[in-house]
Amino acid sequence: LAIVKSGDIICLDLNNERIKRFDKNFKMVSSIDIPFASCGMTLTSHDEIAVTCLNEIHFYNVGKFGMNRTAKCISVNGMAHGIAHNQNWFAVTCDITEPDESTIRVIDATGSERYVTDPPVVSGLSLKLTSFIEFDLNLGCIFLSDSAPSRVVCINFEGEALWDISIPGGSRGLVSIDDENLLVCDQFSEKVRLLSKDGVLKSSVISSEDGLCNPDLIARKPDTNDVIVSYGGFGTIGLFTVQ
Incomplete structure (x- = not known):
C-alpha cells in the first residue's frame, strides 16, 4: 500500500x-x-x-x-x-x-x-x-x-x-510519521494508535467512529498528514487525515 x-x-x-x-x-x-x-x-x-x-x-x-x-x-x-x-x-x-x-x-x-x-x-x-x-x-x-x-x-x-x-x-x-512517532494498526480493537519510537503507546488517532474497520496495512502520503489504511478481509481501503 x-x-x-x-x-x-x-x-x-x-x-x-x-x-x-x-x-x-x-x-x-x-x-x-x-x-x-x-x-x-x-x-x-x-x-x-x-x-x-x-x-x-x-x-x-x-x-x-x-x-x-x-x-x-x-x-x-x-x-x-x-x-x-x-x-x-x-x-x-x-x-x-x-x-x-x-x-x-x-x-x-x-x-x-x-x-x-x-x-x-x-x-x-x-x-x-x-x-x-x-x-x-x-x-x-x-x-x-x-x-x-x-x-x-x-x-x-x-x-x-x-x-x-x-x-x-x-x-x-x-x-x-515523523522523527519521533509511528502509527500502528490495532486490528481487532479497530484503531490506529500513535506510538513513540521509544516505546510509549499514546492516543488512538483513528477509530471505528471514523469509519475504520479491521485495519491491516497503513501508508502515509509523503510530507502530509494523510494516511491510507486497508481493511483486512474486506478488500477495501480508507483515506484519513491524522491531526
Whole structure:
C-alpha cells in the first residue's frame, strides 16, 4: 500500500498478481502484471515503488499516465517478504515462513547488505517475523509487528532488543510519521494508535467512529498528514487525515 505525490493510491494485489493504481476518488486508473511470488511493497520516492519478489527487490516507476517496471534490481540473500525504505536504505524481513532461518536484512543505497540479524528473544518470548516492518536510519532502529503475542518490538541494527509494547487487539501494519512517532494498526480493537519510537503507546488517532474497520496495512502520503489504511478481509481501503 502506498500513496504517490499525485495522491494516487498504489495497491499490491497478491491474489491477482498485479499492481493497481487508484485515483483520489478510489477509481482504478491503471494496473500492471507483476511476477509470481511478489510479496511486499514500499514507496521509495514520489514516483517509484519497490516490491519484494523471491530473493529480489524490483522497482516500478509510477508515471503521470501509467506504471512500468524498471531495470533496477537488488538481490537479497534470502526470500524477501516485508520491506521498508528510509533515506535510500531498505530493511527487509526474509524467510518468515521458516522461523529457524528467518532474518532481518538492512541494505544500503548501493544494494549491499550492511546488517543481517536473527530475530531475538524479547521479554522472554521469541520474535516471529511478519511482513510488517518499519525502520529509522538515523536512530539505527527497526520496528516490527509480532502476532503471538500481539506487540511492537524495537531492535537495533545489531539485533539487540530495545523495547516491546503490547498492542491490545492485534498489531499489524506500522508506518513512521515523523522523527519521533509511528502509527500502528490495532486490528481487532479497530484503531490506529500513535506510538513513540521509544516505546510509549499514546492516543488512538483513528477509530471505528471514523469509519475504520479491521485495519491491516497503513501508508502515509509523503510530507502530509494523510494516511491510507486497508481493511483486512474486506478488500477495501480508507483515506484519513491524522491531526
